[in-house]
Amino acid sequence: MTMIINETIRLYPPVNGMVRKVGREAQLGKLIHPTNIEFTIPNMALHHDPELWGDDVHLFKPERFAEGIAKATKYNAAAFIPFRLGPRSCVGMSFVTTETKIALSMILQCYTITLSPAYVHSPLALLTLKPQHGIQLLFHPLHE
Numbered sequence: 001m002t003m004i005i006n007e008t009i010r011l012y013p014p015v016n017g018m019v020r021k022v023g024r025e026a027q028l029g030k031l032i033h034p035t036n037i038e039f040t041i042p043n044m045a046l047h048h049d050p051e052l053w054g055d056d057v058h059l060f061k062p063e064r065f066a067e068g069i070a071k072a073t074k075y076n077a078a079a080f081i082p083f084r085l086g087p088r089s090c091v092g093m094s095f096v097t098t099e100t101k102i103a104l105s106m107i108l109q110c111y112t113i114t115l116s117p118a119y120v121h122s123p124l125a126l127l128t129l130k131p132q133h134g135i136q137l138l139f140h141p142l143h144e
């Protein structure tokens with residue numbers, strides 16, 4: 001389930017870009033960032049970069065994470081940052097992944113799920129990333 005959650009938030013990170021302001025002039029590689037300039041960390045672009053993930057970057061392949069995040073990212077910590085990196089990363093990360101696993105486990109004990117033919121795939125990045133028309137699912141009870 002961890003692999004499935006990781007692959008889902010790789011392709012569709014709910015927080016799809018983060019803004020940072022430079023506190024004091026800093027050099028990053030060849031670039032000099034003046035004080036107060038703002039820049040966006042485009043995690044969605046990093047998660048969809050074929051140079052980092054390979055030619056199958058747009059495919060849903062949970063097995064990329066079979067040997068953990070470090071192996072999947074070839075030890076590039078910035079390649080997969082759905083909860084961001086460093087001291088200001090998401091404090092809810094463990095809570096939300098545990099909650100997702102519990103909710104999914106409870107649902108999957110009672111139902112199998114298929115996608116409704118009414119579903120239209122249209123991810124919309126508007127503050128957070130969301131399905132523009134919702135996600136219509138069909139629940140099939142496992143027990144009568």
Ligand code: HEM
Pocket residue numbers: 013014015018019081082083084087088089090091092093095096
């Ligand atoms: C799938 C769900 C979630 C995702 C993808 C997510 C992602 C993120 C990201 C990317 C940041 C960094 C934002 C930035 O640096 O600009 C962040 C920060 C934060 N998140 Fe989450 N988050 C999620 C759920 C939660 C939940 C459930 C909580 C609380 C229970 C939470 C609490 C926080 C807090 C307090 C911060 C600010 C941390 C700081 O600035 O020191 N998040 N989250």
